[in-house]
Amino acid sequence: MGSAEILxxxxxxxxxxxxxxxxxxxxKNVVALGTDEAFALADSSGVVRAYKQRVTxxxxxxxxxxxxxxxxxxxxxxxxxxxxxxxVVIFPGQVLVNGELRANPFVERDPNNKRVxxxxxxxxxxxxxxxxxxxxxxxxxxxxxxxxxxxxxxxKAKDNPGAFRLLPIEAAAPDDKGTWAVYPFDDSTRLWxxxxxxxxxxxxxxxxxxEKKAIDFAQTFARRNALKHLTGIYxxxxxxxDPW
Numbered sequence: 001m002g003s004a005e006i007l008x009x010x011x012x013x014x015x016x017x018x019x020x021x022x023x024x025x026x027x028k029n030v031v032a033l034g035t036d037e038a039f040a041l042a043d044s045s046g047v048v049r050a051y052k053q054r055v056t057x058x059x060x061x062x063x064x065x066x067x068x069x070x071x072x073x074x075x076x077x078x079x080x081x082x083x084x085x086x087x088v089v090i091f092p093g094q095v096l097v098n099g100e101l102r103a104n105p106f107v108e109r110d111p112n113n114k115r116v117x118x119x120x121x122x123x124x125x126x127x128x129x130x131x132x133x134x135x136x137x138x139x140x141x142x143x144x145x146x147x148x149x150x151x152x153x154x155x156k157a158k159d160n161p162g163a164f165r166l167l168p169i170e171a172a173a174p175d176d177k178g179t180w181a182v183y184p185f186d187d188s189t190r191l192w193x194x195x196x197x198x199x200x201x202x203x204x205x206x207x208x209x210x211e212k213k214a215i216d217f218a219q220t221f222a223r224r225n226a227l228k229h230l231t232g233i234y235x236x237x238x239x240x241x242d243p244w
Contacts, residue, residue: 053084055080055081055084056243056244057073057077057080057081057236057243057244058242058243058244059071059242059243060242060243061076062074062076062077063076063077063080064077064236064242064243064244070235070236070238071235071236071240071242071244072234072235072236073228073233073234073235073236075220075221075223075224078223078224078227078228078231079223079227081227081231081233082125082127082227082230082231085127085230085231086127086128087125087126087127087227087230087231088125088126088127089123089124089125089223089226089227090123090124091104091105091121091122091123091124091219091222092104092122092124094122095120095121095122095140096122096140097120102120104120104121104122105119105120105121105122105215105218105219105222106119106120106121107119107214107215108120115145115211116145116211116214117144117145117146118142118143118144118145119142119143119145119214119215119217119218120140120141120142120143120218121140121141121143121215121218121219121221121222122138122139122140122141122222123139123141123219123222123223123225123226124136124137124138124139124226125137125139125223125226125227125229125230126230127230135230136230137226137227137229137230138226139222139225139226139229140222141218141221141222141225142218143214143217143218143221145207145210145211145214148210149183149207150183150185150191152203152206152207153166153183153191153193153203154166154191156199156203157191160197160199162176162178162194162197162199163193163194163197163198163199163200163203164191164192164193164194164199164200164203165180165191165192166185166189166190166191166192167189167190167192168188168189168190169187169188169189169190171190173192174192174194176194178194178195178196178197179194179195179196180192180193180194180195181193181195
């Protein structure tokens with residue numbers, strides 16, 4: 001039975017919207033992709049021009065994370081969105097660092113070449129939009145190890161005053177027993193760490209572990225940011241009920 005006969009047979013039994021949907025399917029303007037939740041719009045030659053797919057993000061599967069009461073899309077969430085949108089992410093061979101082209105990713109170390117200071121990583125994500133227009137997101141991320149260290153220190157100074165302190169720059173070392181090391185924070189304050197405290201020793205261990213994985217973190221952040229700006233999805237609605 002030809003397509004014309006099929007359409008004639010169902011005509012009059014469906015309302016206009018349902019009949020139009022059936023006509024598109026029969027004429028192969030719309031084809032199912034894999035599951036009933038993904039559909040593609042094809043031209044007369046069968047080439048896919050656009051498609052539509054449902055994607056579910058949730059805290060339970062780690063594709064959403066809750067930050068101070070606001071649900072935001074996680075790196076795995078952007079991977080899922082990118083896959084559904086047909087996005088491709090590549091890491092070009094070079095990244096621009098302080099006006100000079102360097103190997104991508106580029107690791108900046110201290111003068112003794114021992115500690116990781118920063119990692120620069122560039123990721124490029126691209127896809128075709130729903131209208132068939134090429135889209136590109138070229139994003140460079142800097143993983144700044146000293147800044148992350150100071151962020152940790154600020155958080156720990158609030159919960160562990162026996163190990164971490166934030167004091168005015170003119171203040172002397174804390175009077176508490178221990179061995180205190182100082183970290184400059186800004187023009188007005190300094191961060192002090194009691195190096196003999198158990199919490200401080202755990203913190204130093206986490207710093208070393210983080211520096212060992214600095215390149216992995218930088219690549220993950222760069223890939224996530226490229227996909228974030230490609231899809232234009234930054235965070236979930238405030239009144240969202242999990243899942244999204």
